Amino acid sequence: MTTRNSKRGSLGGGLFGATIALLLFxxxxxxxxxxxxxxxxxxxxxLTLQSHLLPDGQVQLVLSARARLDADAVTxxxxxxxxxxxxxDAASMWSGPLAKDDAKTVVILVRGTDEAIGQVxxxxxxxxxxxxxxxxxxxxxxxxxxxxxxxxVPFMTHDxxxxxxxxxxx
Amino acid sequence: MQRRWIVLWLLILSACGGGGGxxxxxxxxxxxxxxxxxxxxxxxxxxxxxxxxxxxxxxxxDVATVDANGRVTGxxxxxxxxxxxxxxxRATAVVGVVSPDPGAASLSLSGVAQYEDRPFNEAGFTGAIxxxxxxxxxxxxxxxxxxxxxxxxxxxxxxxxxxxxxDHSNRRGGVYLRLKADTPxxxxxxxEIRNNLDDRAIYTLTSAGHDDSLAAAFVSDFxxxxxxxxxxxxxxxxxxxxxxxxxxxxxxxATAGRCVVPGLVAxxxxxxxxxxxFDQGLGSIFICGSxxxxxxxxxxxxxxxxxxxxxxxxxxxxxxxSRDDSPGGVHFLGDHTQDxxxxxxxxxxxxxxxxxxxSTLHVDTGVGLLSYEIERLTSINMPTLNADAIYTTNxxxxxxxxxxxxxxxxxxxxxxxxxxxxxxAAIHPTNANLTIESFERRFAALHLGMDTYAxxxxxxxxxxxxxxxxxxxxxxxxxxxxxxxxDQTHTLYTASGADDSDKVPFHVTRDGEYVLKTVRLKNGADxxxxxxxxxxxxxxxxxxxxxxxxxxxxxxxxxxxxKALASEIAFHWTGSATTLYAKVKRSSxxxxxxxxxxxxxxxxxxx
Numbered sequence: 173m174t175t176r177n178s179k180r181g182s183l184g185g186g187l188f189g190a191t192i193a194l195l196l197f198x199x200x201x202x203x204x205x206x207x208x209x210x211x212x213x214x215x216x217x218x219l220t221l222q223s224h225l226l227p228d229g230q231v232q233l234v235l236s237a238r239a240r241l242d243a244d245a246v247t248x249x250x251x252x253x254x255x256x257x258x259x260x261d262a263a264s265m266w267s268g269p270l271a272k273d274d275a276k277t278v279v280i281l282v283r284g285t286d287e288a289i290g291q292v293x294x295x296x297x298x299x300x301x302x303x304x305x306x307x308x309x310x311x312x313x314x315x316x317x318x319x320x321x322x323x324x325v326p327f328m329t330h331d332x333x334x335x336x337x338x339x340x341x342x
Numbered sequence: 343m344q345r346r347w348i349v350l351w352l353l354i355l356s357a358c359g360g361g362g363g364x365x366x367x368x369x370x371x372x373x374x375x376x377x378x379x380x381x382x383x384x385x386x387x388x389x390x391x392x393x394x395x396x397x398x399x400x401x402x403x404d405v406a407t408v409d410a411n412g413r414v415t416g417x418x419x420x421x422x423x424x425x426x427x428x429x430x431x432r433a434t435a436v437v438g439v440v441s442p443d444p445g446a447a448s449l450s451l452s453g454v455a456q457y458e459d460r461p462f463n464e465a466g467f468t469g470a471i472x473x474x475x476x477x478x479x480x481x482x483x484x485x486x487x488x489x490x491x492x493x494x495x496x497x498x499x500x501x502x503x504x505x506x507x508x509d510h511s512n513r514r515g516g517v518y519l520r521l522k523a524d525t526p527x528x529x530x531x532x533x534e535i536r537n538n539l540d541d542r543a544i545y546t547l548t549s550a551g552h553d554d555s556l557a558a559a560f561v562s563d564f565x566x567x568x569x570x571x572x573x574x575x576x577x578x579x580x581x582x583x584x585x586x587x588x589x590x591x592x593x594x595x596a597t598a599g600r601c602v603v604p605g606l607v608a609x610x611x612x613x614x615x616x617x618x619x620f621d622q623g624l625g626s627i628f629i630c631g632s633x634x635x636x637x638x639x640x641x642x643x644x645x646x647x648x649x650x651x652x653x654x655x656x657x658x659x660x661x662x663x664s665r666d667d668s669p670g671g672v673h674f675l676g677d678h679t680q681d682x683x684x685x686x687x688x689x690x691x692x693x694x695x696x697x698x699x700x701s702t703l704h705v706d707t708g709v710g711l712l713s714y715e716i717e718r719l720t721s722i723n724m725p726t727l728n729a730d731a732i733y734t735t736n737x738x739x740x741x742x743x744x745x746x747x748x749x750x751x752x753x754x755x756x757x758x759x760x761x762x763x764x765x766x767a768a769i770h771p772t773n774a775n776l777t778i779e780s781f782e783r784r785f786a787a788l789h790l791g792m793d794t795y796a797x798x799x800x801x802x803x804x805x806x807x808x809x810x811x812x813x814x815x816x817x818x819x820x821x822x823x824x825x826x827x828x829d830q831t832h833t834l835y836t837a838s839g840a841d842d843s844d845k846v847p848f849h850v851t852r853d854g855e856y857v858l859k860t861v862r863l864k865n866g867a868d869x870x871x872x873x874x875x876x877x878x879x880x881x882x883x884x885x886x887x888x889x890x891x892x893x894x895x896x897x898x899x900x901x902x903x904x905k906a907l908a909s910e911i912a913f914h915w916t917g918s919a920t921t922l923y924a925k926v927k928r929s930s931x932x933x934x935x936x937x938x939x940x941x942x943x944x945x946x947x948x949x
Contacts, residue, residue, distance in 0.1 A: 209622065214672050326434075335543040
């Protein structure tokens with residue numbers, strides 16, 4: 173018991189000392205602390221287009237934009253295919269500045285088949301001092317891709333100690 | 343300082359908790375027993391699941407069926423996946439149906455492995471499907487009886503593989519093949535594609551079963567479809583191409599013999615915390631899948647975006663063979679005020695992607711298309727890209743210069759067509775903080791007195807307004823700056839490489855009010871301004887007119903623009919009329935995000 177306590181105490185002291193040493197080392201080399209990840213370039217807006225089927229058969233289209241930088245001028249609009257008709261009086265376009273992390277949503281009501289609604293395009297034009305002019309488009313993003321079942325179903329097994337994820341082929 | 347210690351503690355605590363650049367989801371909550379088992383045709387066995395109301399299905403009912411109680415019945419030799427679902431979760435078990443008779447004493451099996459590729463153009467995927475060979479991937483011959491590996495080989499450059507003379511007579515008949523997104527250990531470069539940091543499971547495609555108790559020779563081809571893991575094998579092939587490109591074209595130190603590219607472990611659909619990215623700490627690449635996971639939006643998979651995939655591989659190469667001090671993080675293509683280290687890292691990676699693919703087109707498909715090319719500098723998204731891709735502090739400008747220096751004579755519209763090795767020689771090996779500035783210095787030093795390449799490179803740099811040359815005043819002498827006159831443009835660059843210091847005369851009169859400032863800072867300039875008298879004594883000085891000291895910034899460095907880094911002195915001159923001197927040099931407190939050199943304009947006006 174005494175021995176175990178002694179070891180525990182020694183371990184705790186060792187950990188404490190090692191932690192202090194690590195902290196001292198890291199405090200002198202802050203560049204080592206950077207969580208460096210090289211990400212792919214971003215569009216200036218996080219842009220989504222969602223559709224909601226209402227009980228009367230109309231479809232609500234929601235075009236949402238969140239700014240990833242300070243934008244001097246943003247224009248949001250819809251491109252509706254011929255088989256889709258706007259049925260309300262809401263403005264289908266918005267223009268204005270958007271500060272970083274601010275969001276804007278444009279909502280309209282339309283009629284059309286699900287296939288035609290799938291062809292609706294949300295447009296955004298962004299002007300920002302940092303990046304010049306940037307044009308973005310988005311198609312409907314509410315399709316439940318993430319919930320679709322994976323077919324064929326993979327199964328996890330091992331090759332020796334190495335885990336493998338097997339997908340049945342043809 | 344106190345904040346730094348708190349951050350340190352948090353970092354250590356988070357490190358103790360495991361994880362890193364990505365994470366994986368929880369293991370399935372359903373346990374099936376046994377998870378792997380064998381049957382012969384006509385025989386049954388019951389599987390058990392530790393949940394109430396389990397729903398059982400067989401994904402391969404021709405091989406084995408399962409009833410509502412989990413009882414599985416074998417029908418023909420092969421491997422069946424049995425799925426159990428309950429309350430939105432699911433788990434799988436594998437049932438191998440074997441022949442009651444022994445396998446072949448000299449089994450032969452051959453085939454070709456291919457994956458479905460998705461060609462793209464500047465508007466995104468064309469809609470076509472191309473078949474491409476799965477090159478240099480591990481193929482295993484598996485005995486269904488006991489699921490043991492009988493033999494291992496690899497596909498060749500055309501995706502073909504062969505097993506022959508395999509003695510399988512000591513087990514019950516029945517074999518199948520596994521094709522792994524993994525190169526053989528002896529292969530260079532080595533690549534493996536895994537699912538996430540928790541499971542670390544290698545993606546594998548399996549064949550249908552073959553009854554080798556009835557025959558001893560089989561042909562078994564693989565096709566990895568777009569809707570399964572075709573994209574995994576596209577990633578695998580792109581990474582292989584990237585590694586082979588370096589090994590085939592790079593010049594390395596004599597001690598290395600050749601450039602041995604380190605093994606790459608990449609993760610697909612890994613629920614990565616930063617979307618598609620290269621994680622410098624792990625040395626791994628994370629690629630988003632279309633189903634969305636973690637920070638990857640649904641519908642924005644990158645597994646077929648070859649330009650993006652090889653861009654990330656470019657980071658992997660730079661990190662290993664050179665030095666990459668980029669802080670990473672969010673960045674925008676048209677931004678010409680980027681951190682100079684980030685502009686180099688991203689520009690190099692984009693150039694590398696083009697070089698491997700021999701294409702200047704860069705397309706990122708998804709719910710929002712991003713498309714541009716680096717020869718003509720056109721873009722569907724950025725109509726002003728050609729005007730915005732300028733300076734040392736823009737990643738597209740860096741990529742365009744490197745590409746123009748590299749590209750083949752057949753498409754040449756500039757003075758250089760160097761190929762890869764001379765460019766590589768200027769970046770590898772180095773322990774210095776590498777940017778387009780230091781690249782130009784190293785490149786010029788390597789070619790001094792040898793050829794005209796350094797001068798040709800200057801032409802390319804100037805075409806992107808990258809000013810890495812002494813200004814005219816360094817040669818002809820400084821010209822006086824006039825009050826309310828035209829601005830003077832200067833570069834902080836000397837031919838010798840020594841720190842530059844511009845000293846510009848201007849005239850003042852008694853009781854005059856003046857404002858002297860640096861404006862239009864470009865190419866990463868961070869100025870420090872002082873006013874000297876005729877004896878050289880400092881009368882006034884200013885570093886940043888906003889009063890901030892950005893030295894030592896890490897993640898929150900200022901943009902390389904006038905607002906953040908320019909200098910300004912407003913003064914009232916009480917002496918007699920005289921000549922003073924504006925002295926401009928690089929700020930000794932410049933942030934690491936700024937350049938060593940840079941361009942600025944000097945302005946003198948009355949308030």
